[in-house]
Amino acid sequence: TQLLEQSPQFLSIQEGENLTVYCNSSSVFSSLQWYRQEPGEGPVLLVTVVTGGEVKKLKRLTFQFGDARKDSSLHITAAQPGDTGLYLCAGLGGNYGQNFVFGPGTRLSVLP
Amino acid sequence: DTEVTQTPKHLVMGMTNKKSLKCEQHMGHRAMYWYKQKAKKPPELMFVYSYEKLSINESVPSRFSPECPNSSLLNLHLHALQPEDSALYLCASSQEVGSYEQYFGPGTRLTVT
Numbered sequence: 001t002q003l004l005e006q007s008p009q010f011l012s013i014q015e016g017e018n019l020t021v022y023c024n025s026s027s028v029f030s031s032l033q034w035y036r037q038e039p040g041e042g043p044v045l046l047v048t049v050v051t052g053g054e055v056k057k058l059k060r061l062t063f064q065f066g067d068a069r070k071d072s073s074l075h076i077t078a079a080q081p082g083d084t085g086l087y088l089c090a091g092l093g094g095n096y097g098q099n100f101v102f103g104p105g106t107r108l109s110v111l112p
Numbered sequence: 113d114t115e116v117t118q119t120p121k122h123l124v125m126g127m128t129n130k131k132s133l134k135c136e137q138h139m140g141h142r143a144m145y146w147y148k149q150k151a152k153k154p155p156e157l158m159f160v161y162s163y164e165k166l167s168i169n170e171s172v173p174s175r176f177s178p179e180c181p182n183s184s185l186l187n188l189h190l191h192a193l194q195p196e197d198s199a200l201y202l203c204a205s206s207q208e209v210g211s212y213e214q215y216f217g218p219g220t221r222l223t224v225t
Contacts, residue, residue, distance in 0.1 A: 031212045042116075042202050042216035043155070050212065088154055092210060099145070099168060100214060102154035 002027040004089055004103035012109040016078055021106040023089030024071045030092055032072045033100075034063060037086040046074075079110045115139075116217035118203050124223045127193060133220045135186040135203030143167075143209040144186040146178060147202040149219070155202055161186060162209045193224045 005024050013019055023032065031050045035043035047056050049065035049072060056063045060083075062075040076083055089103045116137045125131050135144065142163050147155035160168035161180045175197075177189040186203055200221055204214040 033213060035216075040200065040219070040221060042118075042204075042218045045213060045215060048212050090214075092212070099157050099160055099209075105154055107152075 002029070002091065002101050004091060004101055006087075006089060006103040006106050008106060009104070010107050010109075012111065013079055015080055015110055015112050018075070018077050019079055019108070020073055020075045021087055021108070022071065022073050023103050025091070026070065028069050030069070032065060032069075032089055032091045034072070034074055035088045035090065037088060037105075038084075043088055076108075079108075081110045081112050084108055084110050116203055116205055116215050118201075118217035118220050120220060121218070122221045122223075124225060125190065125193065126225055127195070129193075130189070130191045132190065133188040133201055133203075133222075135188075135217055136184055137205040137215070137217075138184055139205060139215070140183075141205035141207055141215075142183060143206045143211065144180065145204040145206075145214065146186070146188055147204065147216075149200040149202055151199075159188075160209060167209060190222075193222075195224050198223045 007022050033048045034046045037043040047063045052067045052069045054065045060077045064073045086105045086107050088105045090100045119134045144161045146158040148158055149155045157170050158172045159178045164180045175192050179187040200219045202219045203217040206214045
């Protein structure tokens with residue numbers, strides 16, 4: 001079974017700071033997805049990375065997929081209170097290789 | 113349009129009640145999913161439907177009964193639930209089973225009393 005780990009578990013920073021969160025596995029994934037989830041709401045897809053070494057930018061968010069396709073990172077520049085939420089990475093895996101495996105998430109709090 | 117809708121938003125039910133959760137998508141996706149999410153935990157897969165047929169059941173108790181009436185709709189019928197079943201129930205869809213991207217609905221917050 002493929003597992004995803006995320007670090008840190010919790011992160012509390014001041015507005016304007018930069019941060020990086022990590023998603024790691026001992027298994028190779030064909031793709032990884034990043035979601036942000038706010039309390040009581042469903043996860044919202046931010047990005048999908050598919051190619052090893054790929055870098056994608058979404059405004060102040062930069063996503064990277066490791067060369068070996070076992071890890072990914074999310075870097076936020078000049079964090080804002082609106083970035084607060086649970087950041088989940090996910091990849092196709094599970095017992096059947098057909099459903100998403102989620103990491104445990106990084107809970108980010110950006111203080112004004 | 114990448115919207116998945118779910119109703120109701122909130123549901124409180126007793127252990128002897130029967131209720132249903134509903135999910136709808138109009139993206140032409142042929143795979144639909146039910147997840148359960150407890151507080152401070154990631155979503156856990158419950159069921160997968162592919163082309164309106166149940167594809168995966170992750171050993172979910174029979175008090176949860178999924179139904180896919182057509183390619184746009186997914187229901188989850190609830191009966192004789194336990195308080196520990198209280199959670200956020202999320203529906204998702206993707207182009208096909210195994211597609212890279214899943215789109216989630218806003219969820220139904222279920223409380224079993």
